[in-house]
Amino acid sequence: MKFWNALAACACLVSIVSARGALRAQESKATETRSVWDGAYTEEQAKRGEALYQKECKGCHGVALAGGESSPPLTGGAFLSNWNGLTLGDLFERIRKTMPQNAAGKLNRQQNADILAFVLSANKFPAGKTELSRQTEFLKEIRFEAVRRDQKK
C-alpha cells in the first residue's frame, strides 16, 4: 500500500513539474513575442507624453529628441542600439529614477509612462490600442527591438 501511495505521490509531483514547465514555456513564449513593434502604447498617450516632454525633457534632449551638448539623443542609431535587446521596463526605470536630471523622481509613474510612449512614437514604433502600463513588471515583458523581428526572417 505504501508503495502505491509513494508512486501516486511521485506521479503527482511529475505532473506538477511538467505543468510548471509548460507554464514557464508559455510565459517565455509570450515574453518573446511582445516587443515595441506590437503597438505598445496609444496615440492619445503619446500626445500626453509629448506635452510633458516639451515641459520636462526638451531643455536637455532637444525639441526633436536629437540630444544636446551633454545629453544623448533619444532617437536614431545610437539610442536604438543602446537599448536594443533590453526591455521597456529598463528604459522606464532609467527615466523614472534618474530624470529629469535636476529633479530626479519628480514625475509620477503615469507621467513617465506617457513620456516613454512619446519617445516610442518619435522613434516610429507603431501605436496600438492599449496604453503603456505604468507598472515596471509589465513593461519588463515588452522587449526593445531596434528592428522588427518578423522582418528579419
Add this chain to the structure above:
Amino acid sequence: MRGPGENAGADSPMPPRKAPGGGFVRLNVDDLPLIKPPYGTITAINLDEGKIVWQIAHGETPDVVRNYPAFKGMNIARTGQQTYNIGTLITKTLVIAGEGQVTTTADHPRGAMLRAYDKATGKEVGAVYMPAPQSGSPMTYMVNGKQYIVVAVSGGPYSGEYIAYALPSAGE
C-alpha cells in the same frame, strides 16, 4: 500665371514646419540603413597638403547589421558606427577612441570597445572592453611611472562613470 523664377528666391514658399518630435526618420530599407557603410570613420588629414592620409571605419558593425539574416555566412567588413560624440586621444604614436554604440559579439558581452590605432597608418593595434559606450573623450596620465587611460562611459541603462585602464609597465 506660371513662369520662370516661380517658387525660387523671394517667391519660394515657406519651408514646411517640422512636426514636433518628428525629427527622426528611419532611413532604412528592409531594416538596413539606407546609407552605404562606413557609418562612422576616423580620418587622418595632412593639413600641409590637404590630403587624406588614411581613413578607417571606427566602431564594431552594429548588431542589427551584423546579425542580419540575409548576411548569414557572409564576411561583412567592419562598418563603423553612427555616433553623436566620439572624442579621440592622440599620443606620440597612437589614436585612441571608444565606440559610441552598444554591441554584443562573440568576442565581448553587451558593451563597447575602446580602440587604439597606429597614428601613422590607422591600423588597429589594440582594444579593451567597456561596459557602456564612450560618452566623453579619453585622456591619459602617468603616476609613479605607470601610464593610465581614463574614459567616461554611459549609455542606455548604464549611468555615467569614469573608467581608468592601467597600461602594462615595461617588462610586464
